[in-house]
Amino acid sequence: xxxxxxxxxxxxxxxxxxxxxxxxxxxxxxxxxxxxxxxxxxxxxxxxxxxxxxxxxxxxxxxxxxxxxxxxxxxxxxxxxxxxxxxxxxxxxxxxxxxxxxxxxxxxxxxxxxxxxxxxxxxxxxxxxxxxxxxxxxxxxxxxxxxxxxxxxxxxxxxxxxxxxxxxxxxxxxxxxxxxxxxxxxxxxxxxxxxxxxxxxxxxxxxxxxxxxxxxxxxxxxxxxxxxxxxxxxxxxxxxxxxxxxxxxxxxxxxxxxxxxxxxxxxxxxxxxxxxxxxxxxxxxxxxxxxxxxx
Amino acid sequence: xxxxxxxxxxxxxxxxxxxxxxxxxxxxxxxxxxxxxxxxxxxxxxxxxxxxxxxxxxxxxxxxxxxxxxxxxxxxxxxxxxxxxxxxxxxxxxxxxxxxxxxxxxxxxxxxxxxxxxxxxxxxxxxxxxxxxxxxxxxxxxxxxxxxxxxxxxxxxxxxxxxxxxxxxxxxxxxxxxxxxxxxxxxxxxxxxxxxxxxxxxxxxxxxxxxxxxxxxxxxxxxxxxxxxxxxxxxxxxxxxxxxxxxxxxxxxxxxxxxxxxxx
Numbered sequence: 001x002x003x004x005x006x007x008x009x010x011x012x013x014x015x016x017x018x019x020x021x022x023x024x025x026x027x028x029x030x031x032x033x034x035x036x037x038x039x040x041x042x043x044x045x046x047x048x049x050x051x052x053x054x055x056x057x058x059x060x061x062x063x064x065x066x067x068x069x070x071x072x073x074x075x076x077x078x079x080x081x082x083x084x085x086x087x088x089x090x091x092x093x094x095x096x097x098x099x100x101x102x103x104x105x106x107x108x109x110x111x112x113x114x115x116x117x118x119x120x121x122x123x124x125x126x127x128x129x130x131x132x133x134x135x136x137x138x139x140x141x142x143x144x145x146x147x148x149x150x151x152x153x154x155x156x157x158x159x160x161x162x163x164x165x166x167x168x169x170x171x172x173x174x175x176x177x178x179x180x181x182x183x184x185x186x187x188x189x190x191x192x193x194x195x196x197x198x199x200x201x202x203x204x205x206x207x208x209x210x211x212x213x214x215x216x217x218x219x220x221x222x223x224x225x226x227x228x229x230x231x232x233x234x235x236x237x238x239x240x241x242x243x244x245x246x247x248x249x250x251x252x253x254x255x256x257x258x259x260x261x262x263x264x265x266x267x268x269x270x271x272x273x274x275x276x277x278x279x280x281x282x283x284x285x286x287x288x289x290x291x292x293x294x295x
Numbered sequence: 296x297x298x299x300x301x302x303x304x305x306x307x308x309x310x311x312x313x314x315x316x317x318x319x320x321x322x323x324x325x326x327x328x329x330x331x332x333x334x335x336x337x338x339x340x341x342x343x344x345x346x347x348x349x350x351x352x353x354x355x356x357x358x359x360x361x362x363x364x365x366x367x368x369x370x371x372x373x374x375x376x377x378x379x380x381x382x383x384x385x386x387x388x389x390x391x392x393x394x395x396x397x398x399x400x401x402x403x404x405x406x407x408x409x410x411x412x413x414x415x416x417x418x419x420x421x422x423x424x425x426x427x428x429x430x431x432x433x434x435x436x437x438x439x440x441x442x443x444x445x446x447x448x449x450x451x452x453x454x455x456x457x458x459x460x461x462x463x464x465x466x467x468x469x470x471x472x473x474x475x476x477x478x479x480x481x482x483x484x485x486x487x488x489x490x491x492x493x494x495x496x497x498x499x500x501x502x503x504x505x506x507x508x509x510x511x512x513x514x515x516x517x518x519x520x521x522x523x524x525x526x527x528x529x530x531x532x533x534x535x536x537x538x539x540x541x542x543x544x545x546x547x548x549x550x551x552x553x554x555x556x557x558x559x
Contacts, residue, residue: 156408159392159400166391173348173387175374175404
């Protein structure tokens with residue numbers, strides 16, 4: 001793997017790391033497996049791309065994308081809490097619906113962002129080369145998202161979110177409406193995912209309706225990779241592990257793609273299979289380990 | 296303090312397995328009453344507490360707490376007025392959070408939760424003094440995860456958390472049943488001390504008749520969703536386990552000699 005490919009992978013890891021934080025919030029903190037992300041990532045991309053094309057500031061475009069993502073998350077959470085639809089199914093329904101909505105927003109399957117001002121331009125204006133400017137900006141974004149998430153989970157409201165995922169009966173007895181907390185948590189998660197999608201679109205110069213396929217699996221893989229490396233610690237460690245896991249996951253994928261054995265080489269289309277195997281392995285290894293040590 | 300009128304709750308309504316869990320309960324509990332509730336399995340003791348707390352929706356009747364009609368209030372809203380300790384020691388606390396985080400959650404019971412920092416420095420002193428009452432050394436372990444504590448320690452913490460914000464009503468649902476005898480005795484002693492010193496209005500469900508007799512100023516026996524015995528004050532103080540059993544079996548029209556040893 002070349003240095004250029006490595007920096008590219010780190011950059012991707014930081015970009016998608018913001019999405020992974022969102023997945024961590026639903027999957028680990030709220031215990032709410034949320035597949036909405038496959039739709040809210042391109043939603044964020046679509047909203048920010050259309051906004052920028054209409055002359056809106058690229059940073060404001062990210063805020064708009066986050067608002068859209070928050071609403072998408074709220075829909076999933078409302079389907080689950082108020083209409084009693086199983087969380088997985090509720091999120092799949094929102095995800096499917098978002099496919100149509102995203103095409104409506106973009107008035108087509110994709111929007112190009114070539115030649116318009118993106119969040120990268122102010123950094124480039126400092127004279128930094130593109131290949132360094134992007135990782136630097138996205139590292140700042142990922143760090144900011146992590147700090148905000150860690151702070152939020154230590155507030156009164158954040159503790160209620162943690163408790164809702166851990167022990168709903170307890171937190172109800174402490175006077176918390178768990179439905180409201182789930183709506184807030186899944187909304188925030190998808191706001192982060194949409195922000196990630198908006199940044200990805202601005203970075204790669206296009207938003208595409210299919211760019212969200214496999215987001216949840218990549219997110220889960222990153223969360224699990226991070227936990228394997230940093231262990232199941234507190235909230236702060238968990239959030240850092242999410243970003244770190246995302247970076248390592250993208251580097252590992254880049255390494256796998258540059259792997260060659262004789263005439264055999266992986267193609268980008270093998271990515272889904274590799275990721276699926278990685279997640280299965282990471283999910284089952286603790287079980288197998290426990291069985292072995294239990295003898 | 297608590298007024299229940301014609302409180303009715305059925306399970307599996309309309310089906311062949313329909314059970315009348317609460318059959319038109321009328322009950323008035325005065326401020327400061329410490330009521331022990333006994334009865335056989337399926338008598339409706341836990342159902343009564345769960346209906347009061349709002350965990351179960353009732354089929355008919357009304358519930359008033361402290362002068363307010365709370366019949367239509369959801370569980371989380373009634374939690375403003377109610378402190379609860381459950382039978383399962385794992386239910387009352389949050390295993391993934393630390394002791395101080397759990398207490399920080401409890402100190403906001405019935406108040407709004409904002410983006411203010413969760414565990415506030417001034418509150419820590421209060422947490423410590425409250426935990427010192429337990430004599431378990433938990434005051435020096437504020438940052439320990441609650442999942443690392445034993446069942447008894449968790450139940451003791453739940454007890455403190457339920458009364459951290461003074462509840463108008465304290466509901467104890469067989470809160471010592473899942474503990475070993477020694478720990479159960481400690482928790483009971485703690486319960487007694489907290490309720491006595493603060494004069495809390497309390498409903499305590501128990502399976503243990505001796506416990507029901509030695510605690511509280513009032514005793515209620517439920518059977519098939521009805522109140523079959525309600526004694527207070529002097530009359531209650533004079534009661535013995537045998538009297539309770541006699542009352543229990545006479546209400547059922549069954550002989551009790553064979554079960555005496557078992558239940559006594």
